[in-house]
Amino acid sequence: MSKEKRKPGRPRSVEADNAIVEATLDLLDQGGVEAVKIEEVARRAGVARTTVYRRFPSRSDLVLGACEDVVSRYLSVPDTGAVRSDVVELLTTLIHALTRTRARHVLPNLLALGTADPKLEAATRVVWERRRDAMVEVLRRGARRGELPADADFGLLADLLHGPLYYRLLVSGAPIGRGLAEEIADAMLPVRRPAGA
Amino acid sequence: MSKEKRKPGRPRSVEADNAIVEATLDLLDQGGVEAVKIEEVARRAGVARTTVYRRFPSRSDLVLGACEDVVSRYLSVPDTGAVRSDVVELLTTLIHALTRTRARHVLPNLLALGTADPKLEAATRVVWERRRDAMVEVLRRGARRGELPADADFGLLADLLHGPLYYRLLVSGAPIGRGLAEEIADAMLPVRRPAGA
Amino acid sequence: MSKEKRKPGRPRSVEADNAIVEATLDLLDQGGVEAVKIEEVARRAGVARTTVYRRFPSRSDLVLGACEDVVSRYLSVPDTGAVRSDVVELLTTLIHALTRTRARHVLPNLLALGTADPKLEAATRVVWERRRDAMVEVLRRGARRGELPADADFGLLADLLHGPLYYRLLVSGAPIGRGLAEEIADAMLPVRRPAGA
């Protein structure tokens, strides 16, 4: 069944694949989108320019392709039985994703690229939306368990939980430490209890 | 006293100044940083290329210069006598600043540019920091009045208040409505009271 | 004797042979040497690029190979018993060779290629030299029969007879009609008689 229908012709080099992505991420991190020059990517990857173009028809595709694995990792919907720990878990993995070596510069550049290229913008949004969806899901489950008021605005709450992280990463540049996930959860979650008090 | 020491030679054209900035903002909004081409700016401004270069030595300078007035407007530290209304006032002006016609695209592009150019990054941060400082100031004043616990983490609180706005603008693209400032304030401010209860 | 030593392995496709030559001639005729692109030849011949390379190691080889049958046809040394008719016969076959459907463009391109590739130049010259040799032979025979003065410069005479054809084909582009062979012969041959008069 796993017939592995090999296509005719010489197969693509996997080393080239990796080298190209790595080179792209390095450049993106060091000098922003503008520094991602196909010529330089090829040079660093030790690959001909055409080899890059064969995989990624345009610079947008290259950047998005290279970012995809960086941003989409570390995502799962946890279910620890308690909202707080679920939320902390989600925020922690998000912090991981955002502060990985090269991701710090990847995100703003991706967002800026999206400004000019709607296709890219959509592709980028999808990635981040999945995280928000996960958060909303976790909050809903908490409400079903009675940990949160059933009529809470889960969407707004999710934005409030995520917001500070992106704010610090993108705008203020303030450090994003280990304890931040818990601080945010502590600041936000009890909030809703007094409403029932 | 106001001797207006006129420099010798032909004085610079003020219309040119404005036209250049406007053209730059338009392009930035329409196609991102990459679309800001000196030649096109000059063409739209009805000006020679040299005239642009005389004012802004490089493209970075041009972009930053053009953005400066957009981002720094609408800023003052309100003092209504109550935290909540002060906060709502600050958030509202921020929403104004962020959702102005062209700002939506200007911000991410500025942030991405900062990724590659530390000077630009610093210049950009300063602008946004002033807003956060204003928020922290307002919160402190509230604490002094007893409206907030004195030992609250005002920095984190400010980030929690600002975060959702940037998150929606930059990442999720969700609409930023008129009522949002109040929703955020309501969600966050009572939180601290129960700590003292 | 017709041992037909078949080599082992799959024999070469004859259709491919023909298709490649035809495609090459078409391109040569339509767009000159520069238009003979291996990739395009392969495409038109409905053949893989490697199949072309297997037959013709280089583009020069391809062009020369394709031209060879076009230019070398229609050659024989006539012997009608009279110089004039021999000459007319030779000129007529030359006109045939030069004005065949695609030959019109083949010759100049071949000559230009020879400019850059001495091997090709030599190969090309050989083909045309055979025609001149035939003409000289015919003239010598005429001299032996007393139709021409024995001390005539047969080489120059041959060039004078051939020259107008190539001149019209290559340089002036003037039409080369059916009667031209006779006109040339009439203009040149009587010349030598008055010398004896």
Add this chain to the structure above:
Amino acid sequence: MSKEKRKPGRPRSVEADNAIVEATLDLLDQGGVEAVKIEEVARRAGVARTTVYRRFPSRSDLVLGACEDVVSRYLSVPDTGAVRSDVVELLTTLIHALTRTRARHVLPNLLALGTADPKLEAATRVVWERRRDAMVEVLRRGARRGELPADADFGLLADLLHGPLYYRLLVSGAPIGRGLAEEIADAMLPVRRPAGA
């Protein structure tokens, strides 16, 4: 009077003009049309690629432009009072033009280019036609003086006079010596006298 209406902006560099033409001719002579690579022309001329493109929008234009002065020099309609010397004069200048250092390779390549580009073909033909027209004019004058029969086919005669030169240059590669002009004139001109004898 000599108002020399200068156009605005920086004027084009004359050194660049010359260097480009020279580099083109060198390459054309050394390796044929295919060797005329814009990149290499620019390199040899010590000039940026764009500077070449500004003057000559395409390679055809470049080659033709560079050839124009080579081929059009040495042309005038002589009037010595005798056909023979007029013809010898014309043939001699043609020999000069054809055997100049680089012309040997320039001509065939120009002709081959014409094969693919009708505009170029026309431009090239014009240049050579002027020489033939001059020859025809000289012959007509001779006829008017009674040196040639009035009903001679001057066009064919001109082709017969020019043909051998081009034939040797382009096809046979035979040497084109100093005495050739007279040999050809002697071989062709007396021919017509006996008609009147």
Add this chain to the structure above:
DNA sequence: TATTAATCGAGACGGTACGTCAAGTCTTCTA
């Protein structure tokens, strides 16, 4: 009938040159 040896298609690979575009500098004339 299986093996063997060549051909054929497809297509990836490292390259070179193309023609275009924009950046930033320089030169000239005019206001």
Add this chain to the structure above:
DNA sequence: TAGAAGACTTGACGTACCGTCTCGATTAATA
């Protein structure tokens, strides 16, 4: 001096072919 106009160098863009290379699939003659 500023400004307009435009030539200039530099360097990246994305495309098109080059000639070489791996592959799997044919195709015959041979073992």
